Amino acid sequence: AQTVTQSQPEMSVQEAETVTLSCTYDTSESNYYLFWYKQPPSRQMILVIRQEAYKQQNATENRFSVNFQKAAKSFSLKISDSQLGDTAMYFCAFMKDTGNQFYFGTGTSLTVIP
Amino acid sequence: DTGVSQDPRHKITKRGQNVTFRCDPISEHNRLYWYRQTLGQGPEFLTYFQNEAQLEKSRLLSDRFSAERPKGSFSTLEIQRTEQGDSAMYLCASSLNTGQTQYFGPGTRLLVL
Numbered sequence: 001a002q003t004v005t006q007s008q009p010e011m012s013v014q015e016a017e018t019v020t021l022s023c024t025y026d027t028s029e030s031n032y033y034l035f036w037y038k039q040p041p042s043r044q045m046i047l048v049i050r051q052e053a054y055k056q057q058n059a060t061e062n063r064f065s066v067n068f069q070k071a072a073k074s075f076s077l078k079i080s081d082s083q084l085g086d087t088a089m090y091f092c093a094f095m096k097d098t099g100n101q102f103y104f105g106t107g108t109s110l111t112v113i114p
Numbered sequence: 115d116t117g118v119s120q121d122p123r124h125k126i127t128k129r130g131q132n133v134t135f136r137c138d139p140i141s142e143h144n145r146l147y148w149y150r151q152t153l154g155q156g157p158e159f160l161t162y163f164q165n166e167a168q169l170e171k172s173r174l175l176s177d178r179f180s181a182e183r184p185k186g187s188f189s190t191l192e193i194q195r196t197e198q199g200d201s202a203m204y205l206c207a208s209s210l211n212t213g214q215t216q217y218f219g220p221g222t223r224l225l226v227l
Contacts, residue, residue: 006154035215037218038212043220044118044203044218044219044220044221045157045218046215047215047216050215091156091157093156098168098212099164099213100162100169100212101147101150101170101172102147102157102159103159104156104157104158105156106154106155106156107154107155107156114176
């Protein structure tokens, strides 16, 4: 079975600062995908960033980047130059390479303070 | 690309009633997924379709739940004899194929009184 753990239920960051959200996972699979999704208040989930496990290079998407440590089964999200619009619940998710379903963590609620 | 849409957005029902939700995926997406999200939790997988075929169902999907995707386009999720424990956000997502990014709809929030 796959499990995803987000150990930080709530975090806050000052506008323009950098914040890192943690995620660890447990799997016996060797090939898989990892995702970060963002769920703003009362709005739908949108993809932030995606990482293929077979790629050693960490994914980046504008102000968002990940630190993927496959051996440690760790997948943290770094948000640089935080903006008020980054305030949301952030979910880490795991998918086997057969791609049938996501396994989500319990989420981290991020608040960006002006 | 109009994105994934879900209808209704909110539903309040009395215990014991049947409810049906609809999901319209992104038009060229073959795969369609249903998830349930309760307060303070991440979404939990319920079931998924490859075109019109329902290929996997979670143990969370009791006999009171049924999902269909009759023509490989939109999907419906029906809950019969609703219980208070069914109160949750029901999310639909779609993807092009295996391992591809899933795009989520806005969800249907169900409250069972």
